[in-house]
Amino acid sequence: MTSAARKFTIKVPCTSSNIGPGFDVVGLSLSLYLTLRVTVDPSSTNTSPKLSYTGLGAEEAPLDAYKNLTTRTALYVLRSNNVQAFPTGVDIQVHNEVPFGRGLGSSGAAVVAGLLLGNELGQLNLQKDRLLDHALMIERHPDNVTAALMGGFVGSYLLELSPEEEERRDVPLSEVIPEYPPNASFDWGTNPPSPPHNIGHYIRFGWSPQIKVIAIIPDFQVSTASARSVLPQTYSKSDLIFNLQRLAVLTTALTRTPPDPFLIYQAMQDKVHQPYRKNLIPGLPDVLASVTPQSHKGLLGICLSGAGPTILALATEGEERIVEDVVRTFREKGGIERCDAKVLKVTEEGAVVSYD
Secondary structure (H helix, E strand, O other): OOOOOEEEEEEEEEEEEEOOOEEEEEEEEEEEEEEEEEEEOOOOOOOOOEEEEEEOOOOOOOOOOOOOHHHHHHHHHHHOOOOOOOOOOEEEEEEEOOOOOOOOOHHHHHHHHHHHHHHHHOOOOOOHHHHHHHHHHHOOOHHHHHHHHHOOEEEEEEOOOOHHHHOOOOOOOOOOOOOOOOOOOOOOOOOOOOOOOOOEEEEEEOOOOOOEEEEEEEOOOOOHHHHHHOOOOOOOHHHHHHHHHHHHHHHHHOOOOOOOHHHHHHHOOOOOOHHHHOOOOOOHHHHHHHOOOOOOOOEEEEEEOOOOOOEEEEEOOOHHHHHHHHHHHHHHHHOOOOEEEEEEOEOOOOOEEEEO
16 A cells, blocks of 8 residues: 655745854844745656756756755765655645855755755654754865754854865755756765764844844855855964954844844954955945944945845844945946845744654
8 A cells, every 4th residue: 555645845034144243153034034845755657856946046956866965965874874766756846935056055055955855754863963964075074064954153163074084975055056967867976974963053143123134135146165265275373363352342242122233233344254255246345334323324234145145234224225336336336236125033943854
């Protein structure tokens, strides 16, 4: 007797990382989502998952389950837990609200969706902390994946691994193109290592309910690889101290009500990544310099979101004027004609699975 089909939905929030001085350390879970509606029908003869996409980037998303980051991640979770193949009859309908290559954690969301997908398809019953270990074998920067998986405003760090543990044989990668061989198929990645336990650790910070998050999203992409390539290999002691001092203040300042504009604005300054990425994002220095608490009532701070080009502004009021002036500055100083803007909420629950 054939088992009945089962259905579930996976919902993963987008994220913003760095938040000024917190390069590769802090992440913020926000209310744009990658949603997977999944059906598993044992009566089907399909051995490879069927994928369909709607929403942003639908035309760019690979529909081959062995070349798609989300399903590749799911298969990695399955195989590293002794399940060699997808179950039969998997149908995945994806709807995406997270723009690709804009600094809002699109690849992190794809990885986290894959973690939950593999966990559900294999009925592995892995807890989120263990799924984070799997995530950090794929994406070695913990800020985005931790925020997407756990939710809220989080700080995280990655433990140093041995050379043997560092070897990512048969593990899909989110930041390397191509992520796997061009001829990747069922037969690639058949023997991945089980991740070490407790690779990464995190802590949830508070977030003042008065702080609104504004994302201004220019209409072009910046790849994470390109944004990392412009960063120096070493930094001066003074620049590192500059960022450490501000990050130590920022994580508490953002919890306090009422928020202190002067404290937060100064604590969101950065010397580690934003100055080096200005040539990748036309008009960036002008945008960051032109919107301040003195010029815009209600503004608390402004920074690149992740690797950019999205600008993240924190404010208690005055969202419309902040957006108008950032968009105008991008157009006048950077020649960027089109930007989208969204006022987002900080989401506390992270990635979730619901059952139909």
